[in-house]
Amino acid sequence: MTTAGTTTDASSATTAHAPAGAVVAFERVTKTYGAVKAVDALDLDLHPGETVALLGPNGAGKSTTLDLLLGLKRPDSGTVTLFGTSPREAIVAGRVGAMLQSGGLMEGVTVAELVRLACDLHPRRYPVDEVLLRAGLTGIADRKVDDLSGGQAQRVRFALATAGDSDLIVLDEPTTGMDVTTRRAFWATLREQAEQGRTVLFATHYLEEADAVADRVLVLHRGRLLADGTAAEIKAKAGVRRISFALDGDIDEAALRALPFLTTLDVHGQTVRIRSSDADATVHALYGLGLYPRNLEVAGLGLEQAFVALTEAEEEARQW
Numbered sequence: 118m119t120t121a122g123t124t125t126d127a128s129s130a131t132t133a134h135a136p137a138g139a140v141v142a143f144e145r146v147t148k149t150y151g152a153v154k155a156v157d158a159l160d161l162d163l164h165p166g167e168t169v170a171l172l173g174p175n176g177a178g179k180s181t182t183l184d185l186l187l188g189l190k191r192p193d194s195g196t197v198t199l200f201g202t203s204p205r206e207a208i209v210a211g212r213v214g215a216m217l218q219s220g221g222l223m224e225g226v227t228v229a230e231l232v233r234l235a236c237d238l239h240p241r242r243y244p245v246d247e248v249l250l251r252a253g254l255t256g257i258a259d260r261k262v263d264d265l266s267g268g269q270a271q272r273v274r275f276a277l278a279t280a281g282d283s284d285l286i287v288l289d290e291p292t293t294g295m296d297v298t299t300r301r302a303f304w305a306t307l308r309e310q311a312e313q314g315r316t317v318l319f320a321t322h323y324l325e326e327a328d329a330v331a332d333r334v335l336v337l338h339r340g341r342l343l344a345d346g347t348a349a350e351i352k353a354k355a356g357v358r359r360i361s362f363a364l365d366g367d368i369d370e371a372a373l374r375a376l377p378f379l380t381t382l383d384v385h386g387q388t389v390r391i392r393s394s395d396a397d398a399t400v401h402a403l404y405g406l407g408l409y410p411r412n413l414e415v416a417g418l419g420l421e422q423a424f425v426a427l428t429e430a431e432e433e434a435r436q437w
C-alpha cells in the first residue's frame with residue numbers, strides 16, 4: 118500500500134494497493150434522526166481490493182452509511198475507522214476519493230479548472246489531463262460546469278473522486294443520469310481502478326450493475342445488514358427458485374397450488390410457472406401427481422428478484 122503523503126505526483130507510479138488490515142471498519146455504529154434509526158448497530162469490515170456494492174430500498178440507510186464513513190456525519194454510538202485512523206485523517210492523507218449524490222459543483226468555472234483544483238488539493242495528485250481523459254471529459258474540458266448535462270456532471274464528480282491516487286473510492290449512486298454507453302465506459306474505468314488494488318464501495322439502485330461489477334454485495338434494510346456475500350450467495354440466500362414447464366390437457370390448478378414448498382403459481386395456457394423454496398421437493402411431488410411436465414426448467418432468482426424477496430420477507434417478519 119502506498120503510504121499517505123509520500124508521493125506528490127502519482128502519475129508515474131504503478132501503485133500496489135494491496136495491503137493487510139481493514140480498509141473500513143464499522144463497529145456497532147448507530148445513527149438516529151429523531152425516531153428514525155437510519156443506521157442500526159452496524160458492524161462492517163471492508164477489505165483491501167474489494168469492489169463492494171451497497172444495495173437497499175429507499176431509506177435503507179445507504180447514504181447515511183457513506184456519510185458516516187466519510188466523516189460527514191458522526192455516529193451516535195460506535196466507531197468508524199478508515200485504515201485504522203479516523204475518516205478525517207484518512208481523507209486529509211488523500212487515501213479516500215468520494216463521489217457523492219448530492220454534491221453540488223462549483224459554478225462559473227470550466228470543467229478543466231474544477232478538475233485542476235481537485236488535483237491541486239490532492240496529496241497524491243494525478244496530472245489534470247490524465248484525470249480528464251479517464252473520466253471521458255477531454256472533449257468538454259473548456260465547457261462551463263453550469264452548462265453540463267446530468268450525465269456529464271456525474272462524470273465531473275467521478276473525475277473529482279479520482280483526481281489523486283486514493284486507496285479507497287466511495288461512490289453514492291454514481292451512474293444516475295448516465296446513458297447506457299457512458300455507464301458502460303464508467304464501469305470499465307472503475308474496474309481498472311479496482312484492478313490496481315483499490316477498494317471500491319458504491320451504493321446503487323441498479324442491481325444489474327451490482328451483479329456485474331461487485332465481488333461483494335451488501336443488502337442494507339432499515340439500517341441493518343440483511344445480507345453480505347457474493348451476488349451468487351445473495352441469490353441463494355433468498356432461497357427461492359423458479360420452476361417452469363408445460364403440461365398437456367386440462368390443468369388442475371388446485372392440485373398444483375397444493376404442491377409442497379410452492380410460494381407462487383402462475384398458469385398461462387399450457388405453461389406453468391412456480392416459485393418454490395425447495396425446488397427438489399416440489400418437482401418430486403409434481404411427478405408424484407402423475408403429471409408429465411415438458412420443457413422443465415429450474416433456475417435461481419436474478420439478483421433483483423432475490424433482493425425483492427429478501428427485503429419483502431424481512432418486512433413480513435417485522436409485521437408478526
Ligand SMILES: Nc1ncnc2c1ncn2[C@@H]1O[C@H](COP(=O)(O)OP(=O)(O)OP(=O)(O)O)[C@@H](O)[C@H]1O
Nearest residue numbers: 150153154155173174175176177178179180181182
Ligand atoms: N437529515 C435527516 N433528517 C432526518 N431524517 C433523515 C435525514 N437523513 C436521512 N434521514 C432518514 O434516515 C433514513 C435513511 O436515509 P438514507 O438517505 O441514508 O437512506 P438511503 O438508503 O440512502 O435512501 P435512498 O435510496 O432513497 O437514497 C430514512 O428514513 C431517511 O428519511
